[in-house]
Amino acid sequence: MPSRLLARVLTAFAALLIAAPAVAYDATKAPRYASPDMYRPNVDRIILNGPGSTGPVDGMSVTVPGGVSRSLADRAADVLNAADFGVKADGVTNDTAAMNTALAAAVGRTLLLPKGTILVDALTYAPPSNKPITLRGQGRGSTIIQKRTATPNNVLTIGSNPSPFVLNDVRVEGITFDGFDPTATYAAIEGLDLWRVTFRDVEVRKAKIGLECLSCIWVTFDASIAQKNKTGLRFNTYGGASYPSTPPNLVQIQNSQVNENTVLGIDYDVGALISLRGSNVEYNGTTAGAVGQGGIIIGPNVGQFNPGTVMQGLQVEDTWIEGNKGQAHIVQQSGRSSYRNLLFWTPGGDTTNDLLITGGSYTVDNVVTSTPKTANLLEGPNVLAGNVIQNSPSLALSIDRTKTTVVAPRGQGSRVRLQAASIANNADTTVSWGAAEFDDTGALTSGTTLTVPAGTSRVRVSVGLGWASNGTGLRKVRILKNGAEVAATTQAALGYNFQNLETGLISVSPGDTFTVSVYQNSGGALAVLTNQDDFFVMESAR
Structure with a gap:
């Protein structure tokens, strides 16, 4: 192309650019791509033409599909970029x-x-x-x-x-x-x-x-990590708050990791309700058995701004706790805490206890430990009453059973069969029992006695037995707890008598004993009979 013609074309093109009006950015025409970066805008670049393309953008606008036109200056001000x-x-x-x-x-x-x-x-x-x-x-x-x-x-x-x-x-x-x-x-x-x-x-x-x-x-604190600090997470109060000493209430740690902190994973005190769910607390602390080190410490002042009320403390659920070194994986000094669906994975000797509870109250449900200890769960003398442990048979317990109830799985217990015997006339006689149909808790401790096992605080005891045919006198059956009557039934002789008796749900302590006593006054000895219907049952309900 001759140089004169080329010069004319370039001059005309330049004039068009100079005369072009301000343009609107059309998002449908912007280059787009599938980016793994959730924060990066879905625009690769914008080329600006017309007045202001190299200076202020006051005359330009942005319109998104289905939206309204906004100045480019307003649009740029929505989000700032540190760059x-x-x-x-x-x-x-x-x-x-x-x-x-x-x-x-x-x-x-x-x-x-x-x-x-x-x-x-x-x-x-x-x-x-x-x-x-x-x-x-x-x-x-x-x-x-x-x-x-x-x-x-x-x-x-x-x-x-x-x-x-x-x-x-x-x-x-x-x-x-x-x-x-x-x-x-x-x-x-x-x-x-x-x-x-x-x-x-x-x-x-x-x-x-x-x-x-x-x-x-x-x-x-969600989908996040606290690691390689001295203490991973700390929540407390301070005197400079606008409301004096505002407590750190309602802290939620979820789907997160707190690991490899050299002293402590989580330190919480003064406030109420810290929730830990779906998370890992692992390999915090450096010295096995050291006081003040480990996975989690809930301090002595939970709920201190609500005197007279035991406020919610640590609520742990669906969490894996592993390899922390210190006094315990979790130390609870105050508050009303709950531990559900936890696994303590403990290399030998890392902590003295899995749970050390020195104050407040607590509930434990479906907690498993990988390593038996002298006490996986240890209570201190200042623990409050009203605690419950259930569905956690792998935990070795050192607890005050006047304050803490260990719930036995429902349906566990013992059922034994009658041993036929001749019952003397006009005399109370303790019944002997033979083989056990089942004895889940090892309660049959002698031929006459069912004994309440460790970890049981409520039971239901029942008995059924039949007498040889005789139409004279009375037939009486009693259930005795530690030698004292807790249930009884008396019938007139009907020829053949079969008697059923139940205590209902009653409170017990480990080591309590139950026996069955019978009485008859037919005028002579009378047999109690073995058949498919006789039984002596103790069911652990709690």
Whole structure:
């Protein structure tokens, strides 16, 4: 093409670009792809033409299918990106100033963090008024905020001390917080006076405390990890809260891992109701048998702001607890706690007990241990009454049975058959029994006696027996508990008499004995008969 003609074409094309009106971004025409990154927008790039394409975007708009037109400036302001404030996330640059500037700009908004390692000295989100924030990284392990040096500062502090107000609705997602040195950095994250705070897909590591929440209410730690700290998670109160000494109520740890913390996995006190579900608490603590080390410690002051009431403490369900070293996997010093569907997997010698309960009350249901101990569950003298243990036969127990009921599985018990005998006239006679049809609990301790086994607090005892045919006098059958009558029946002679008797459900203690006594006054000796209907039964109901 001649050079003159080429010049004319280029000039005309340039004029078209200059004259072009502002354009609307059409999301249906944007390049799209299936990305595994849940936080990355589904747009690869946007090419802007027309006025403002290299300057302000005031004249441009965005329209999504089925939506309304909005200015591009408004659309860009919905979510802030830390990279726009100079955060490099290259693992080399000191990003402290840029990150703190981005946090200050994100008051009440969402701040996106780029993939990479963001090196900082200390970060703070302490807005001048109650404004929420969402910090959203590219996923735990992909976005890492790491301390640059070994100093006492937290990696991230949310809130202030003293706190002028409660800070609501804080969310932290998809970020790893690395304290660099667990002997120096106080906390990977410290939250102060927060209500409704969520940590999801978060990792806290290499600090004295992974996550510390003081005077926080409605805390959720979900699909997250606390590892390689001194203490993984800590929840307590502090005097600088806007409501003095607000307790850390309603803490939920779910689908998470708390592992390889050198002193303690979870430390909780003062508040009420900490829930641990579907999680692992593993290999915390370093010294077998050491006081103050292990998996979980519930302190002595649960519910202290509700004097006279035993508040809900630790609620554990569907959780695997393994390999912690210390006094016990779980130490409960106060509160009303519940342990359901737990597995204690204990290499020999790591802990003295699986459960050490020195205060408060508790329920244990379907708890299994891999390793028998002298006491898998040990009660201290200050445990309150009203405790229940059930469906947990693998646990060796050291408990006060005046305070704690061990529920035997329903339907377990003993049924024995009558041994035929001649009963003297006009005399109470203890009946002898023969072979047991079944004796699940080993209750048949002699030819005449059923003995209440360990772990049983309520039973139902019944008897049925028949007399030889005789039409004179009375026939009487009694059930005796420890030699005292608890049930009796008397019939006039009917020729052939068969008598049934039941105690109903009664309270017992291990070692209590039951026997059957009979009486007849036919005028001579009279036989009790063995047949398919005779029985002496003790059923463990609780």
